[in-house]
Amino acid sequence: MQDALPVGTKIAGFVLDAPLGQGEFGITYRARSQDGAGDYAIKEYFPSDFARRAADGIVLPRDGKEAARNFEIGRKAFLDEAFILKDLPRQPGLVRVRGAFEKLGTAYCLMDYVAGDPLDVFARLRxxxxxxxxxxxxxxxxxxxxRALSAVHKAGFIHRDVKPSNIIMTASGAPVLIDFGAARRIGQGRGLGSMLSRKYGALEQFPGLPRNWTGGQPLVEGPWTDLFALSVVLYEWITQSVPPPADQRAEDQARSGSDPYVPVRQMLRRNRVETVYSDTLLALIDRGCALMPKDRPQTALDYCRPIERMAPLPGAPTVAPTPPPLPGTREEGTPLGRPRTVPNLKPDAPRSDRAKIVTMLLIILGIAIGATLFGLIPQEKF
Structure with a gap:
């Protein structure tokens, strides 16, 4: 990677190893703490469209006022959001963000290092x-x-860059979402249009679309934006192909009246794939890939509920349902002030099991009392 800092570069108490990957607006390095505290991942804000690296490693905006403006807006957002994301609750599937700092004219986000392969590599090898x-x-x-995205959304953010290279598959096969360099607050607006991965970008992430492409409605980014990207990721993993980019789909639909999206099952048939997937799973992916935001699941919990409610597969561990919100909190997508029923806390054992235990204890107690009385009553001799 020609834009990356050299291996061995020391920065803010860390020594950089080889880059783990480079995207449109950042480079991620594996790094070692100089005090021996452990390995980390460091994301460098480096938007290649409007930044360049000088010979001494300093990152500078490219020539022109617009490039300088975009660079500075992105750098500030990168720092602000990293500081807030570090306060996210610990959640399986979510990389831990430790904080952010400024060096070499740009910004850096410090995260835990997650060992494993990016999903694109993991899927390709298999x-x-x-x-x-x-x-x-x-x-x-x-x-x-x-569930990981739900935690991000409840904190008031959207990830905005869910894609295979930002999903690490650990040795145990568990997925972990990484890289929050493109994250922004819900409702903040599109911001820099170039900061998106076109293959996985939802329609609302493309700036300046003609009104006839959007049905005449203003499109707003939200949790449904991340769910679109996740659905495209799943579509690609299953079919080894991706749907046309959202802006191209919108243009084709405006021109011909037909969305060129091919449903997952139909694409599998085209590929002559015999692997059987459930109707629930495939319908969820198709719904998540809907072009218009209103046609997709609106929250991450809505997205995973159909899967959680399915019967477990033979030999598969049971997937625990999403826990209910604590009293005084609200579920994602639930308006404040709406009363919620707080479920009764479950005892350690089911009611039927407790009844059996009590019955057995009563029987044992009865036998003991009977035996005692039998010993006290004089017996006739034969």
């Missing part, structure tokens, strides 16, 4: 040996990442 994801893998990824 596809080469003829292995496609099974339903169990897909359900696990959907539930884990939906």
């Amino acid at each position: 596809a080469q040996s003829g292995e496609l994801p099974d339903e169990r893998q897909l359900r696990k990824l959907i539930v884990t990442l939906s």
Whole structure:
């Protein structure tokens, strides 16, 4: 990666190793703490469209007022959001953000290092040996990442860059969502239009679309934006292809009246894939890939509930349902002030099991009392 800092660069108490990856607006490095505290991942804000690196490693905006303006807006947002994201609750499927700092003319986000392969590498290696994801893998990824995204959304953010290279598959097969360099507050607006991955970007992330492409309605980013990207990721993993980009779909639909999106099951048939997936799973992916935001699931919990409610697969561990909100909190998407029923706390054992235990204790007690009385009453001799 020609724009990356050299291996061995020391910055803010860390020593950089080789880059883990580079996107349109950042480079992520593996790093070691100089005090031996452990390994981390450091994301450098480096928007390649309007930034360049000088010979001494300093990052500078490209020539022109517009490039300088975009660079500065993005750098400030990168720092502000990293500081807030570090306060997210610990959640399976979510990388821990430690904080952010400024060096070399740009900004850096410090995260825990997650060992494993990015999903694109993980999927490609298995596809080469003829292995496609099974339903169990897909359900696990959907539930884990939906809950992780729900935590991000409840904190008031959207990730905005869910894609295979930002999902690490650990050795145990657990997915972890990383890289919050493109995250922004819900309702903040599109911001820099170039800061999106076009293949996985939802329609509302594309700036300046003609009104006839959007049905004449203003499009707003929200949790449904991340769910679109997650659905495209799943579509690609299953079919080894991606739908046309959202802006192209909108243009085609405005011109011909037909969305060129091919449903997952139909694409599998085209590819002559015999692997069988449940109707619930495939319908969820198709719904998440809907072009218009209103046609997608509106919250991450809505997205994973159909999967959580499915019967477990033979030999598969039961997926625990999403826990209910604590009293005094609100579920994502639930208006404040709406009364909620707080469920009764469950005892350690089911009611039927407790009844059996009590019955057995009474029987044992009765036998003991009977035996005692039998010993006290004089017996006739034969």
